[in-house]
Amino acid sequence: xxxxxxxxxxxxxxxxxxxxxxxxxxxxxxxxxxxxxxxxxxxxxxxxxxxxxxxxxxxxxxxxxxxxxxxxxxxxxxxxxxxxxxxxxxxxxxxxxxxxxxxxxxxxxxxxxxxxxxxxxxxxxxxxxxxxxxxxxxxxxxxxxxxxxxxxxxxxxxxxxxxxxxxxxxxxxxxxxxxxxxxxxxxxxxxxxxxxxxxxxxxxxxxxxxxxxxxxxxxxxxxxxxxxxxxxxxxxxxxxxxxxxxxxxxxxxxxxxxxxxxxxxxxxxxxxx
Numbered sequence: 071x072x073x074x075x076x077x078x079x080x081x082x083x084x085x086x087x088x089x090x091x092x093x094x095x096x097x098x099x100x101x102x103x104x105x106x107x108x109x110x111x112x113x114x115x116x117x118x119x120x121x122x123x124x125x126x127x128x129x130x131x132x133x134x135x136x137x138x139x140x141x142x143x144x145x146x147x148x149x150x151x152x153x154x155x156x157x158x159x160x161x162x163x164x165x166x167x168x169x170x171x172x173x174x175x176x177x178x179x180x181x182x183x184x185x186x187x188x189x190x191x192x193x194x195x196x197x198x199x200x201x202x203x204x205x206x207x208x209x210x211x212x213x214x215x216x217x218x219x220x221x222x223x224x225x226x227x228x229x230x231x232x233x234x235x236x237x238x239x240x241x242x243x244x245x246x247x248x249x250x251x252x253x254x255x256x257x258x259x260x261x262x263x264x265x266x267x268x269x270x271x272x273x274x275x276x277x278x279x280x281x282x283x284x285x286x287x288x289x290x291x292x293x294x295x296x297x298x299x300x301x302x303x304x305x306x307x308x309x310x311x312x313x314x315x316x317x318x319x320x321x322x323x324x325x326x327x328x329x330x331x332x333x334x335x336x337x338x339x340x341x342x343x
Contacts, residue, residue, distance in 0.1 A: 077172060077206050078141050079108050081165055084199040096125035103134050112138050129155035129162020136169050140176065149173050164190075168203050180210035191245075198247070205242045205252050212238035212259055217331075218340040226266055227331040231342050236263045266327030 082104055103118030119134035136151035148169065155166035167190060171183040187204040194200055215234045216224040226232050239259035242252055 075110070075141065077203070078137050080202060081168055081199055082108060082137075085161075094126070096122045096128065096131075099125065100128060100131055100134070103131070107134060107137060112141060127158070129158040129160065129166065133162055133165045133169060136166070140169060140172055143176065145173050145176050168199075171203065171207060175207060175210045178214060180207055180214045183207040184211050201245045202247045202249060202252075205245045205247045205249070205256075208238040208241050209252060209255055215343045217334075217338045217342040219334065219337040220339045221337075223334075223337075225331060225334045225338065226262070226327045227334075227338065227342060232263055232266055232327055234343070235259050239263065266325060266330070268326045270324060270326055270329060 099118045099122035103115045103122060106112075106115035106118060116135060116138040119131045119138070122128065123131040123135065132151045132155035136148040136155070139145075139148035139151065152166040152169040152173065155162045156170070157163075167186070171186050174180065174183040174186070184204070184207045187200065187207050191197070191200045191204050212235045213224060215231050217227040217231070218224060226235065236259070239256040242256035242259075247253070
């Protein structure tokens with residue numbers, strides 16, 4: 071999913087208000103369309119951008135129309151308008167590329183959007199608009215990679231999901247967008263990853279009891295061998311105790327994310343990557 075309505079309209083907030091001396095009818099429609107889009111009046115925005123597009127060839131109008139369809143989940147129509155704007159070059163083409171990345175996110179391919187936006191940021195690393203959209207795409211990728219329950223709860227159920235969430239959190243913070251929501255989400259992702267990587271016993275009571283019993287039996291065997299001056303018994307006791315303890319650790323010690331994934335498995339309705 072797109073992260074928020076903000077992702078659709080924020081690119082317009084990075085643009086200047088336009089050419090104040092340009093009072094052409096097409097430009098007036100474009101400005102009104104932009105104001106309506108920022109206010110969430112989609113029908114009005116669509117009408118104004120279409121009116122502007124009928125009077126002049128301005129890629130920004132095609133981007134505006136694409137944004138309206140994007141906001142409504144019309145991925146195919148949005149893509150058509152973005153690609154039309156893309157052919158014109160310039161600023162309109164750049165905004166069209168951002169729109170196409172958002173279409174990929176809307177279709178569930180946030181990882182593809184991340185790859186495309188990373189290339190744009192590599193070319194223009196100081197552009198705050200591009201850094202914002204890349205950070206948002208990373209956040210969407212972290213959402214889409216995880217498994218979901220029927221109640222739409224996100225659950226990490228694989229090592230690959232854990233790694234991608236960590237990569238997303240670190241990259242978002244490194245981009246320094248200044249967006250509080252994104253940076254808070256990144257910090258929460260990293261906290262979830264850190265908690266998921268902690269080790270725990272599962273089931274704890276049985277594992278601890280077996281470990282204590284194994285250590286006790288191993289020590290008793292070693293002590294008995296020492297008292298009897300039986301080196302073989304000492305060796306067997308130490309070796310058997312170590313082997314049993316290793317088996318217990320291997321069988322019952324789990325990272326928290328694996329334990330949580332096992333507990334939530336019956337509720338998963340959409341597995342992640």
